Amino acid sequence: MQLSIEGVSKAFPGVQALDKVSFELRPGEIQALMGENGAGKSTLIKIITGLYRPDDGRVMIDGQEMSFQSPRDAIAAGIGAVHQERNLIPRFSVGENILLERLPTRNGLLDKDAIHNEARRYLDLLDRGIDTHTEVRSLSVAQMQIVEIAKALSLETKCLLMDEPTASITEHETEALFTLLKRLRDEGASIVFVSHKLEEVFAIADRVTVLRDGKNAALGEPMSTMTRQNLISLMVGREEHIVNKPQRSVDTGVVLEARGLQTSFGHRDISFSLKRGEILGLYGLVGAGRSELARAIVGAAPITGGEVLVNGKTADIRNVHQALNQFRIGYISEDRKNEGLILTHTIRENIAVTIWRRLAGALGLIRPSAELDAVMPYVERLEIRTPSVEQKVGNLSGGNQQKVSVAKWLAANVEILIIDEPTVGIDIKTKAYLHELIHEIAAGGTSVLLISSDMPEMVALADRILVMHDMRLVGEVANDRRYETVSNAIMNRIHAVEEERSTATAG
Amino acid sequence: MADVPVNFFHRQSHMTDETISTERSRRGFFAGASAQIGLFAIVALLWVIFSTLAPGFTSPINLFGIGRSLAVDIVIGFSQMVVLATGGMNLAVGSIGVCAVMLTGFLLQDAGMPIPVALAGGLLLGGALGWLNGFAIVKTGVNAFIITLASASLFLGAMLILSKAVPYNTLPPEVGQFGRMRIWGYVSPLLFIAIAIGAALYVLYRHTLLGRQILAAGANPRAAEMSGVPVGRVIIISHTLSGLLAATAGIMLVARLGAAMPSVGGEDWLLPSFLGPVLGGTLLAGGSVAVIGTMIGAALVTTIRSGLLVLQVGNFWLQLFLGLILLAAVMADRYRGVFLERRSLGRK
Ligand SMILES: Nc1ncnc2c1ncn2[C@@H]1O[C@H](COP(=O)(O)OP(=O)(O)OP(=O)(O)O)[C@@H](O)[C@H]1O
Ligand SMILES: [Mg+2]
Numbered sequence: 086m087q088l089s090i091e092g093v094s095k096a097f098p099g100v101q102a103l104d105k106v107s108f109e110l111r112p113g114e115i116q117a118l119m120g121e122n123g124a125g126k127s128t129l130i131k132i133i134t135g136l137y138r139p140d141d142g143r144v145m146i147d148g149q150e151m152s153f154q155s156p157r158d159a160i161a162a163g164i165g166a167v168h169q170e171r172n173l174i175p176r177f178s179v180g181e182n183i184l185l186e187r188l189p190t191r192n193g194l195l196d197k198d199a200i201h202n203e204a205r206r207y208l209d210l211l212d213r214g215i216d217t218h219t220e221v222r223s224l225s226v227a228q229m230q231i232v233e234i235a236k237a238l239s240l241e242t243k244c245l246l247m248d249e250p251t252a253s254i255t256e257h258e259t260e261a262l263f264t265l266l267k268r269l270r271d272e273g274a275s276i277v278f279v280s281h282k283l284e285e286v287f288a289i290a291d292r293v294t295v296l297r298d299g300k301n302a303a304l305g306e307p308m309s310t311m312t313r314q315n316l317i318s319l320m321v322g323r324e325e326h327i328v329n330k331p332q333r334s335v336d337t338g339v340v341l342e343a344r345g346l347q348t349s350f351g352h353r354d355i356s357f358s359l360k361r362g363e364i365l366g367l368y369g370l371v372g373a374g375r376s377e378l379a380r381a382i383v384g385a386a387p388i389t390g391g392e393v394l395v396n397g398k399t400a401d402i403r404n405v406h407q408a409l410n411q412f413r414i415g416y417i418s419e420d421r422k423n424e425g426l427i428l429t430h431t432i433r434e435n436i437a438v439t440i441w442r443r444l445a446g447a448l449g450l451i452r453p454s455a456e457l458d459a460v461m462p463y464v465e466r467l468e469i470r471t472p473s474v475e476q477k478v479g480n481l482s483g484g485n486q487q488k489v490s491v492a493k494w495l496a497a498n499v500e501i502l503i504i505d506e507p508t509v510g511i512d513i514k515t516k517a518y519l520h521e522l523i524h525e526i527a528a529g530g531t532s533v534l535l536i537s538s539d540m541p542e543m544v545a546l547a548d549r550i551l552v553m554h555d556m557r558l559v560g561e562v563a564n565d566r567r568y569e570t571v572s573n574a575i576m577n578r579i580h581a582v583e584e585e586r587s588t589a590t591a592g
Numbered sequence: 593m594a595d596v597p598v599n600f601f602h603r604q605s606h607m608t609d610e611t612i613s614t615e616r617s618r619r620g621f622f623a624g625a626s627a628q629i630g631l632f633a634i635v636a637l638l639w640v641i642f643s644t645l646a647p648g649f650t651s652p653i654n655l656f657g658i659g660r661s662l663a664v665d666i667v668i669g670f671s672q673m674v675v676l677a678t679g680g681m682n683l684a685v686g687s688i689g690v691c692a693v694m695l696t697g698f699l700l701q702d703a704g705m706p707i708p709v710a711l712a713g714g715l716l717l718g719g720a721l722g723w724l725n726g727f728a729i730v731k732t733g734v735n736a737f738i739i740t741l742a743s744a745s746l747f748l749g750a751m752l753i754l755s756k757a758v759p760y761n762t763l764p765p766e767v768g769q770f771g772r773m774r775i776w777g778y779v780s781p782l783l784f785i786a787i788a789i790g791a792a793l794y795v796l797y798r799h800t801l802l803g804r805q806i807l808a809a810g811a812n813p814r815a816a817e818m819s820g821v822p823v824g825r826v827i828i829i830s831h832t833l834s835g836l837l838a839a840t841a842g843i844m845l846v847a848r849l850g851a852a853m854p855s856v857g858g859e860d861w862l863l864p865s866f867l868g869p870v871l872g873g874t875l876l877a878g879g880s881v882a883v884i885g886t887m888i889g890a891a892l893v894t895t896i897r898s899g900l901l902v903l904q905v906g907n908f909w910l911q912l913f914l915g916l917i918l919l920a921a922v923m924a925d926r927y928r929g930v931f932l933e934r935r936s937l938g939r940k
Binding site: 385404405406408409410415416418423424425426427428429430434438439441442444445448449450451453493497 | 795799800801802804805807808811812814815816817818819820821822879880
């Protein structure tokens, strides 16, 4: 299928999201669509699939002008999409979600076996570990992402638009996805791939289109002629610079300690300690149980055994309110849509929610100016792109929403901060700012427990790295800041554990 | 690449300086206000119609009557609004109101308590019953609809058994005198109470910790909880406040009637309690309130009721009209939602 977009424009109140953008996609190619947060990538994809109507310009398929009224029309015309926001039904099973649009029936009733067999076929292409019978709401964010991709694959369309499909999955699953995408391309499919991870784009894309401030900065350039520097300057219009990390010294005082923790998720015997001003990494594959552990620590999930100590004293933390106000512990959730943000409220309210208590004076009154003063520095430093801080968070681009979800916990100024996948969907420039900020708060004495599936991020930030596998801690790796050695050490550890287990069950 | 993150030191932040402004979004403000201006225009239109059809409509005595009913309707609307804010509802507002009425009557007439004590007793009961609702909702996790449906019947039943449904008719004369008091010839002091409560609620939701937490919990309880908002506590407080406001409305009725009657409140309050807030633009989904809107919404209800009364149209018609208006309001609410969605999706 030949898809071409000519001079498409789209404005939202206060924002020109797209300004005469062109784009062209050929059969049998994978084309990367790149640009900073808020550059207009998702908007372009939504215009192609009929979710948005362009103010101006044309969408052509095989030389014919098209105007889809809904994603359904687009699918009928052979265009499938994985959108940046997840659109799964939490209480439906994985299988039902994958085949939602056309559930198989027999004699007028849903055919459960057919649903699960059919769904299994697509899911197996990516991940054999997800059961098609589980309810989607009990999956991790990464697993949901995989289900979302399987759902798009199941449409078997000739054209596939993927808006940050790899944002919240690990390298392992990304590899499986890439193998699959390459096969589809070789079979003649046309694929659009959005990602902020340059390595991925270099690994898979044939050509690249870059958007900057809603305009074309590059149009279908072959990747073979691109360098990393080229691409970055096309996106940001400036050169890449090297971050200066502030000097930090990790204190010897332990602020957070877990002793033999058990949870209802199945964690066993979790023990570790976090020192003042330390950045402790927690790495694991999808399903290892890292986020669940974090939730248990902040009191959002029950602990069934063992204990947590804060500053040497046993802490019985029952909810996040208590974690924040009594123990000064914060948790940046990886699930920004459901747990991190109130999409219908403003940026100001979303960031300030963690500090309202601190800002409240006599009679619980909050001065609006004090609130703004507390919020603005983060909006500026993370370059949250918006016409105003009174904008509803739901109207921001995905990456900008992520910035808000991180900013609100940075503003909380806690002593212990658990950060779960902070840079998912964030562009490379802001990612650098954010890394700088994390170094900064650690230098200021905050202790950080960093959960990240982004190995380069782990290597850039963590002082040491705990390895988690299947609800247990299986090792610790010192970070010598060299990607290869650290990454190999971690993966070796995980493979060793898996091997031990399989020989144990075999014998 | 790994160990060398990138950074850009020259923050020629053209983007930051231009795109972020600290002023409130004017568009949002007017969009919200325009709905209320529309509502206000409807009320004004009805006044013109009613006063042309029935000149008695604007007589000082009728104006005084309207003001008195309006005060009660406003407070009833508030009692619903404060739980709508949390994304819940309170079907027991009328039952709580009448329980407070009868307790106040009992304390004044049979127990011979001084007026302030009796009033405090009535208010306290209202708050306590509201607290019970909130507590049950939070502890059981059952939704507000079911809990308050049950408690509405429970509270009303208990009140009727205890009071044997006998009204208290011989209250201290000051009570009735307050109800008949007129300021500047035709304004009831009850109206000032309602307005003062409105002002307090406005400040609560706009400028206080608690109000912000209530709205956050109403908009997305899970995200609020994960941000350190004590969601359970906030819901209980909102229901307590609802009970307190229902009791206030009840006691205002005692002053207006000069007696405590078991027939006030109950299910009669249900429709007006939703009409005020919903007409005024409070979202049923929770997370936002319209205090001034609720007052104008209540004014619409009162105006129609009084107008039909003056025109001597029967009570059956009133029910019919109010039902129709609620439907229209809910449809307008849906339409507004769809319209906003369309606009943000860029559909015309
Ligand atoms: N529904 C909306 N209402 C108002 N503004 C919107 C809406 N959707 C997008 N925008 C704005 O349009 C611009 C482009 O957004 P878009 O989502 O396309 O960015 P993006 O390139 O996908 O960014 P990201 O990398 O963060 O996902 C942003 O400034 C965003 O705030
Ligand atoms: Mg996007």
